[in-house]
Structure formats: structure tokens, C-alpha cells
Amino acid sequence: MADKNISDLTGIESFTALTFSSCSDNNLKSLDLSSNVNLTDLYSHVNQLSSLNCRSNKLPDLDVNPNSALTFLNCSSNEISSLDISGLVNIEQLFLQQNQLTTVNxxxxxxxxxxxxxxxxxxxxxxxxxxxxxxDLGVHQNQITSLNLKNGNNSNFASFNSEYNPNLTCIFVDDSGWSNDNWSAYKYAPSTFVTHQLIVGT
Known part of the structure; x- marks a missing residue:
């Protein structure tokens, strides 16, 4: 399917046994591979993608940086351990849950x-x-030891959850009082909202 001037892949969802897909060098603006649950290899570079949904597959890695126009990416429920999305400068929504991620750039x-x-x-x-x-931020059920939410706009959050991170002791926020009033129910109970890092011995 590469370099075929394709602008629409409607129907690909029927190929549930598909393990390999190469649709690079086309005119695709969106791509939904969430029904292709056996997919392990995907090549979709050099398109006009603004939306990519490849959730619930078996992808061990994913390189989406060539698709800098992406505003939506859902690669949840795969087997990805490291992800570099530093090139997605227009991204608005990221769904990365239920992988094996230890590093995300x-x-x-x-x-x-x-x-x-x-x-x-x-x-x-x-x-x-x-x-x-x-x-909206969901980071629950990880192994987080450091979480920095100090973005100058915490009061605009509509959704936040950092529960089930037993090694997380401090969460850096804009205003600890505001966070205690609004977010306490959505964090691991022993962790504390703080505005500055305490340096022991000074």
C-alpha cells in the first residue's frame, strides 16, 4: 500500500489477522488500526496524518516523529517500553496507557x-x-518516584489521577493548598503536594 496515492483506508478493520502494514508515502489524514489486534509492524510515515489510532495491538515500538502534524495519538494497550514523541509539536491528545513504558520523550x-x-x-x-x-492527566498505576505538575495552570485541570504509585512521596504543584482541596482523593494517600523541593541538611 506504500506510495499508492491512497487517501482512505476504510475497510482495513476487516483484516483482523493483519500483522504487517505499510501505508507510507500516501495522502492519509487519519488512520484507525484499533481492530487489527494482531498488528506488530506498522509503517505510516510521509502522510498527512493528524489522527492515529493503533490501540490494542502487539506493537513493541512506535516511531511517529515523522508525522509532526499529529494532533491525536492513541497507542494504548500495546507492548511499547520506550517512546520518543518529541517531534509531535502539534499534539493535543495522547493515550499511552496499558503499555510497558519506562521512558517517554x-x-x-x-x-x-x-x-x-x-x-x-x-x-x-x-x-x-x-x-x-x-x-486531563492520568498517571495512576506506575512506579513513579517524581511527578512535576507545576505548569502555572493547575486550576484549569478537569481530571487528575496519580493513585497506586506507592513510591511517590512528593507531587510538585502550583499551589499545595489548592491541590489538597481539589486533588487529595486522586493521589496515593501518603504522598504530599508541595511547591518547592526540600533539600535536607540546609
């Missing part, structure tokens, strides 16, 4: 991102301080 310019779901992975460190438009 987010875009350095985070003005567009408003939804991030990275639940049920193996993440130890998450920093979303660059994302001033973030409204």
Missing part, C-alpha cells in the same frame, strides 16, 4: 497538549511542567 514545546493518559505503565519520572494547557 514528550515534545519540548507543549502549548497544544491538553490530555495525557499514561496509566498502567512502568514510568518512574513524569514532568508536565511545560504543558500550560494541560487539563
Amino acid at each position: 514528550l515534545p519540548s514545546s507543549g502549548s497544544s497538549l491538553w490530555k495525557l493518559e499514561i496509566n498502567e505503565n512502568q514510568m518512574t519520572d513524569i514532568d508536565v511542567s511545560l504543558f500550560g494547557n494541560l487539563r
Whole structure:
């Protein structure tokens, strides 16, 4: 299917046994492979993709950086352990939950991102301080020891959950009082909202 001037892949959902797909060098604007549950290899670079849904497959890795126009990415329920999405400068919604992620390289310019779901992975460190438009964040059921939410806009959050991270003691926020009033029910009970890092011995 590569380099065939294709603009629509409607019908690909019927090929549930598909393990390999190459649809690069086409004119695709969206791609939904969520029904292709046996997919292990996907090549979709050099398109016009703004939406990619490849959830519930068996992908061990994913390279989407060539698709810098993406605003929506759902690669949840795969087998991905490391993900570099630093090139997705226009991304608005990211669904990364239920993988094996230990590392995610987010875009350095985070003005567009408003939804991030990275639940049920193996993440130890998450920093979303660059994302001033973030409204929805799910990081529960990871191995997080460091979580930085100081983005200057915490009061705009509509949804936040960091439960079931037993190694998380401090969560860095804009205003600890506000976070205690609004977010306490959605964090691991012993963890504390703080605004500054305490340096022992000073």
C-alpha cells in the first residue's frame, strides 16, 4: 500500500489477522488500526496524518516523529517500553496507557497538549511542567518516584489521577493548598503536594 496515492483506508478493520502494514508515502489524514489486534509492524510515515489510532495491538515500538502534524495519538494497550514523541509539536491528545513504558520523550514545546493518559505503565519520572494547557492527566498505576505538575495552570485541570504509585512521596504543584482541596482523593494517600523541593541538611 506504500506510495499508492491512497487517501482512505476504510475497510482495513476487516483484516483482523493483519500483522504487517505499510501505508507510507500516501495522502492519509487519519488512520484507525484499533481492530487489527494482531498488528506488530506498522509503517505510516510521509502522510498527512493528524489522527492515529493503533490501540490494542502487539506493537513493541512506535516511531511517529515523522508525522509532526499529529494532533491525536492513541497507542494504548500495546507492548511499547520506550517512546520518543518529541517531534509531535502539534499534539493535543495522547493515550499511552496499558503499555510497558519506562521512558517517554514528550515534545519540548507543549502549548497544544491538553490530555495525557499514561496509566498502567512502568514510568518512574513524569514532568508536565511545560504543558500550560494541560487539563486531563492520568498517571495512576506506575512506579513513579517524581511527578512535576507545576505548569502555572493547575486550576484549569478537569481530571487528575496519580493513585497506586506507592513510591511517590512528593507531587510538585502550583499551589499545595489548592491541590489538597481539589486533588487529595486522586493521589496515593501518603504522598504530599508541595511547591518547592526540600533539600535536607540546609
